Amino acid sequence: MHERAGTPAQPQDLIDVDSLLGDYYDLIPDPTIAEQQVVFGTSGHRGSAADTAFNEAHIVATTAAIVEYRNAQGTDGPLFLGIDTHALSGPAMETAVEVLAAAEVEVRVDARGGFTPTPAVSRAILVANGAADEAGLRTSGPGLADGIVVTPSHNPPRDGGFKYNPPHGGPADSTATAWIANRANELLAKNGWKHVKRIPYTRAKNATTVRPYDFMAAYIAELPKVLDLDAIRDGGVRIGADPLGGAAVDYWGAVADEHRLDLTVVNPEVDPRWSFMTLDWDGKIRMDCSSPYAMASLRTLMDGAEAPYDIATGNDADADRHGIVTRDGSLMNPNHYLAAAIHYLHSGARPQWRDDARIGKTLVSSSLIDRVGKRLGRPVEEVPVGFKWFVPGLMSGDVTFGGEESAGASFLTREGRVWTTDKDGLIMCLLAAEMTGATGKTPSQIHAGLVNDLGDSWYARLDAVATKAQKETLKKLSPSQVRATELAGQEITGKLTEAPGNGAAIGGLKVTTADAWFAARPSGTEDVYKIYAESFVSADHLEQVKDAAQKVVAEALDS
Incomplete structure (x- = not known):
């Protein structure tokens, strides 16, 4: 544990943004060095330009590989492109657009020129592929959409990330990512990436194939499909939402305005250095909304009898994760919140969900979820680590809820149809307010009831x-x-x-x-x-x- 964990960042903790951006363009990776290759983990390729692990060459090669992969798969519809607030996300997005425009891929970029949460990209892909239509979601045939999200999630400010979501809207599986990474590394070898066709960004952004898409308006308008927002309004639930300087920064205010919620954006600041953050357990700046150290400011705000909100929430940089703070100043353990949310959703809150549908959890999530499932009479499906394992079940409606111990989850619409196939930190935060409004109990109180009945862990x-x-x-x-x-x-x-x-x-x-x-x-x-x-x-x-x-x-x- 670092001696300054949970304390505000100091000038010496902050990155030099100009130097980092210079490294992005100036440093050329050596593909014979493992640490400088393209490597896809559970959430895409990540690294720092300063370490020659996330540079222009990587993004040119990876984007070109994605173009080849989608061509081979017959994916010829629009590609939805979103970015978070990390310093490297902007230049990486521009590089990707240069390659995509030259390849004549139909690209959809944010109409507001802003940031896009991962769940908004996932939802856009699914809607484009028919998820909102009576005919249902298409997974084959012409015109299928896919997407790229430029984000390293909750990683420190010096990092960049690049992940591909195929037409099912969720994280690409290991077969796809292995193919893309291998092809990208082939292009890095012998400077093959320099021969990839590109159009300068000043021209590429105005190409006829690069068009605006209002991710925020589309996503927020559909929230009543997945949440009981009336319960939040009628219950008078006061929400304090902290985007932690991430991609949800403009979304929370728009949610409050459009749906008339008593919701305050606690911190609307965006700073690629994240100078307003408190340090994580190891002394690094990390936008981990499940960490009590990274969430120290919000916890302090909510501590005491005069807490200004009933529920306070946090998200990571791409808003695919959630953090829930209740009135006593406690940041809920992600496992505790998952158990409470699952219990609430399956105890009459979603009557249109299929009785035989399963609850999904990763095998490193709490066994309290298994006990909750048994009490509900619902089967619990335990899968390996990685949200990609929940994708088939969420698409078909066979899985009502998929959750990870690392504070990532999504669930079906109120009608029992797919909402997102990637983690959605926004709906998980709003669900905490719905639970409070509908039951009169906070998620932490619901969890306490489960512990009383099913045992503490x-x-x-x-x-x-x-x-x-x-x-x-x-x-x-x-x-x-x-x-x-x-x-x-x-x-x-x-x-x-x-x-x-x-x-x-x-x-x-x-x-x-x-x-x-x-x-x-x-x-x-x-x-x-x-x-x-x-x-x-x-x-x-x-x-x-x-x-x-x-x-x-x-x-x-x-x-």
Whole structure:
């Protein structure tokens, strides 16, 4: 823990924006160096121009690869392009438009010249492909739309990010991203990216194929389809929304105006240095709305009997994540909010949802969700980490709600149709206000009721050092390599390397007992593996589970 975690950023913590932008254009990656290659994680390619990991060459090559990929897939409709507020997002967007215009791709850019949350891009793709029509969503045939979002999500200000959403509107699967990354790296080799056809941005932005699209108006107008906004108004719920300097900055005020909500934008400032932020746990500026340190200012605002709002909310830079602060100044643990939201939505709030539809959760999310599902009589589908696993179910209506432990989720419209197939931090924030207005209880009070009925749990995540070879071994473990028979004093009841919900490889290991579990997965960017653990016994028992987890994994890696 950094000594200044949770305190305001100081001048020495801020990036030099001009230097970073200079690096974007001046530094040329060496594709023989792994750290300078295009690598797609669960949410696209990320890196810093200062590290020669997110530069003009990367974006030229990646955009050209996306053009080739969509051509090969027969995707010939409009490509919706959105950006967040990171310093590198603007130049990366311009580079992408230069390549897309030269390739005569129909591009839709923000009509206001502003920023676009990830969920607004996802919704635009789905609507273009028929999600709002009676005939329903199309996933094949001519004229299908897709999209690019230029964002590194909650990453520090020095980073950039670039992700592709195919016609289903959600994150591209590993087959697509592997193809795109491989082709992009081929173009980086021997300076092949320099031969990619481009049109200078001053001309490209005025090309007949590059047209404006009002993402904000389209998204906000449809919010009553997915939320009971009357419950918020009639309940007199006061909302304080903090976009944390991200892409939702103009959306929140427009939501308040159009839907007549008692909603105040707590901080409308946009600064690519994020000078107004408090430092995260490690002393870095990070727009992580699930971190109590990054959300320290909002927590302080809500602490005490005279809190100005009933619900305060935060979003990350592309607004695909949510943070919920209730009247006592507490930032809800993402797992606690997911459980409370799932319970509320499936307890009469959405009567048109199918009774046989499933609840989706990642395998590192709290088991309280499983207990809530059992109480509701709803099946819970447990999938590997990554929102892409929820896409098929959300599209078909077979999954009502998909949620990740990292504060990302989306759910169906009130009629039971697809809303977004990417995480939507805006509707998750507004849902907290709906829950408060409809029930008279805050989400934290609803969670407390669940704990009283179903048991309290203690949850944690930690990182452990691992070599690259050990990380590869961890990815490919089999249950037979786990020799332990008990975990923190309890008999092991399950050793999983595949997700129970869909049989997909989890890229790691999950071990369960009657009252606890842990999961271990290798990091995609650092020489560590991540351990997630939960106990329904006590905080002390959780510590035992964490210690035992490291021993179990170490033994398996040495086997």
